Amino acid sequence: MLSFVLRRLGQSSVLVLIMSILVFVGMYVVSDPVAVLASDDFTEEDRIALASELGVDRPLIVQYFSFLSNVVRGDFGTSFVYNEPVLPLIVERLPATLEVAFLAIAIGLCIGVPLGIYSGLNRKKKTTKTISLLTTVGYSIPNFWQALLLILVFAVWLKVLPASGRGDTTTLFGIELSFFNLDGLRHMLLPAINLAIYKICMQTRLARSGTQEVMFQDYMTFARAKGIPRPRLIRRHLMRNILIPIVTITGLELGGLIAFSTVTETVFNWPGIGKLLLDSIHNADRPVVVAYLILIVMMFVVINFVVDVLYALLDPRIRYT
Amino acid sequence: METAVEQTMTSRPDKPEPTKWKRAKKVFKGHPMAIAGLIGVTLFILTAIFAPLIAPQNPYDLAKLDILDGLLPPGSRLYDGTYSVMGTDALGRDILSGVMYGLRISLFVAFTAVLVGSSIGVLLGLLAALRGGWVETIIMRAVDLKISFPGILLALMLLAIFGTGVDKVIYALIIGAWASKARLVRAVALSEMKKEYIDAARLAGLSDFRIMTRFLLPNSISPVLVVLPMSISGAIGAEATLSFLGVGVPITEPSLGLLIANGNDYLLSGKWWISIFPGLVLVAMVLCINVVSDRLRDHSNPYLRAKD
Numbered sequence: 001m002l003s004f005v006l007r008r009l010g011q012s013s014v015l016v017l018i019m020s021i022l023v024f025v026g027m028y029v030v031s032d033p034v035a036v037l038a039s040d041d042f043t044e045e046d047r048i049a050l051a052s053e054l055g056v057d058r059p060l061i062v063q064y065f066s067f068l069s070n071v072v073r074g075d076f077g078t079s080f081v082y083n084e085p086v087l088p089l090i091v092e093r094l095p096a097t098l099e100v101a102f103l104a105i106a107i108g109l110c111i112g113v114p115l116g117i118y119s120g121l122n123r124k125k126k127t128t129k130t131i132s133l134l135t136t137v138g139y140s141i142p143n144f145w146q147a148l149l150l151i152l153v154f155a156v157w158l159k160v161l162p163a164s165g166r167g168d169t170t171t172l173f174g175i176e177l178s179f180f181n182l183d184g185l186r187h188m189l190l191p192a193i194n195l196a197i198y199k200i201c202m203q204t205r206l207a208r209s210g211t212q213e214v215m216f217q218d219y220m221t222f223a224r225a226k227g228i229p230r231p232r233l234i235r236r237h238l239m240r241n242i243l244i245p246i247v248t249i250t251g252l253e254l255g256g257l258i259a260f261s262t263v264t265e266t267v268f269n270w271p272g273i274g275k276l277l278l279d280s281i282h283n284a285d286r287p288v289v290v291a292y293l294i295l296i297v298m299m300f301v302v303i304n305f306v307v308d309v310l311y312a313l314l315d316p317r318i319r320y321t
Numbered sequence: 322m323e324t325a326v327e328q329t330m331t332s333r334p335d336k337p338e339p340t341k342w343k344r345a346k347k348v349f350k351g352h353p354m355a356i357a358g359l360i361g362v363t364l365f366i367l368t369a370i371f372a373p374l375i376a377p378q379n380p381y382d383l384a385k386l387d388i389l390d391g392l393l394p395p396g397s398r399l400y401d402g403t404y405s406v407m408g409t410d411a412l413g414r415d416i417l418s419g420v421m422y423g424l425r426i427s428l429f430v431a432f433t434a435v436l437v438g439s440s441i442g443v444l445l446g447l448l449a450a451l452r453g454g455w456v457e458t459i460i461m462r463a464v465d466l467k468i469s470f471p472g473i474l475l476a477l478m479l480l481a482i483f484g485t486g487v488d489k490v491i492y493a494l495i496i497g498a499w500a501s502k503a504r505l506v507r508a509v510a511l512s513e514m515k516k517e518y519i520d521a522a523r524l525a526g527l528s529d530f531r532i533m534t535r536f537l538l539p540n541s542i543s544p545v546l547v548v549l550p551m552s553i554s555g556a557i558g559a560e561a562t563l564s565f566l567g568v569g570v571p572i573t574e575p576s577l578g579l580l581i582a583n584g585n586d587y588l589l590s591g592k593w594w595i596s597i598f599p600g601l602v603l604v605a606m607v608l609c610i611n612v613v614s615d616r617l618r619d620h621s622n623p624y625l626r627a628k629d
């Protein structure tokens with residue numbers, strides 16, 4: 001196990017390094033920062049001065065290493081737009097994004113898993129066919145258009161939920177949260193539902209195929225033969241066995257959820273890191289984009305790593321050597 | 322449905338092999354949803370191709386637009402006496418015509434990107450299986466790198482670097498499409514490589530290129546063909562998302578996603594038709610492709626096919 005952990009850590013750091021090179025080359029070399037920052041009336045001398053001030057007149061490899069050593073020390077540079085260090089800028093928006101993501105996962109699990117188990121147990125029923133059709137429809141609706149529909153129905157027509165913004169927050173341990181606040185929760189509901197619809201479809205399909213597989217196992221036949229009542233059979237024997245893939249895939253999809261939050265946060269004007277990324281792309285605020293991407297890559301590496309290790313702990317049949 | 326073995330046993334020796342058309346018909350027989358999807362896809366493609374002939378208005382021709390026709394709800398009578406089925410946008414453009422022209426751009430971008438991206442992926446996958454060694458290691462590590470990163474973020478990152486435009490969106494989607502195909506093809510090709518016909522081809526002294534294109538490719542391509550429709554619908558959705566976010570196609574070539582973004586500003590004031598109709602068409606198209614794709618996938622799964 002230890003050698004597995006060490007090898008995976010090694011691989012992960014190589015991955016982060018490669019991505020940092022790609023992001024660096026992409027953001028600082030392919031598009032010239034001097035051309036972006038210089039105004040039209042700049043003379044050639046002004047350009048050279050600006051280039052040396054930004055440090056882009058140095059050899060590429062020197063630039064990369066100074067960039068890397070700054071990143072390692074947590075210095076991602078200063079935002080062109082906000083004129084603040086980039087790292088705190090991102091970190092202070094992180095709770096808003098994570099809050100919605102977790103609510104979406106919770107909604108997805110609470111609705112998707114029961115629907116999936118029901119479909120798996122009653123394969124021939126009409127309701128099952130309807131659920132299956134609905135999941136296909138749910139998969140086919142692009143995230144951003146779902147968001148518009150939700151706004152149109154709940155904010156414009158029914159006027160029951162707010163369409164944008166974060167509303168009131170409660171400060172807990174110095175972090176602003178919407179969870180413990182009625183107004184905050186009301187603002188959070190539509191973005192969370194928006195992110196959850198795809199999750200519901202996915203969890204339903206996962207739980208359905210899991211249930212179909214498990215129900216034909218010998219241990220289920222044996223449990224039924226022992227006379228275990230159906231509710232207990234489902235709770236203790238079925239649920240436990242289908243939960244492993246559901247938990248792992250939900251974990252792995254956390255990254256995808258945060259990626260898609262760029263879309264959701266933009267539509268609902270939710271002040272999280274996704275909206276920050278998109279605003280920064282529009283404003284050519286390069287340091288923020290670079291920092292966001294590098295942080296996201298690191299997050300992915302950590303999530304994949306944790307899921308792999310958890311998998312080995314949850315399922316004793318998997319042994320890493 | 323008969324299995325392949327039963328078929329050869331019951332058929333008389335002089336009976337001809339079922340043609341490709343007959344086999345294709347069999348895939349959809351008894352699945353009304355899939356047939357409806359297929360008809361839908363055909364209609365959408367035809368509409369896209371013939372949009373200039375059947376659209377009530379040319380939305381690019383600014384001389385034809387009348388500002389007095391702006392923001393009319395569906396079914397309104399326009400200034401020139403014609404009716405607008407889906408309403409008009411702020412510039413007086415007919416939404417239906419905009420959708421028909423938008424369909425062209427959406428489909429063009431998605432098809433080009435997926436076909437080019439998948440070809441690259443298939444080529445790399447075959448190369449990895451055929452050569453092995455460091456070639457395989459590099460290709461497959463690159464695949465892992467690509468797949469560990471969500472597509473939409475990768476596309477956003479590329480468009481942030483290279484700027485926006487139809488060609489840039491296609492590049493971004495190509496980069497999104499190749500990796501999964503490379504992985505798929507390599508897995509199949511590896512098992513094909515163990516078969517005798519490859520050894521025979523090697524012994525006959527054929528070049529690697531010839532073995533790859535004439536022997537390995539035809540025998541490993543089918544799983545990729547099965548996932549191709551799903552890739553295309555995914556690319557349509559991705560393009561729409563990017564254009565909606567303002568980093569996709571330019572305003573001069575509005576795809577469905579951009580049309581939806583146009584209406585976004587008017588949604589809160591209750592003018593829903595500008596965003597909703599292009600969106601409905603988008604969803605209907607993606608849904609049709611997905612239904613067909615589900616059927617193809619189920620049919621290609623021998624376990625499910627036996628239960629048909």
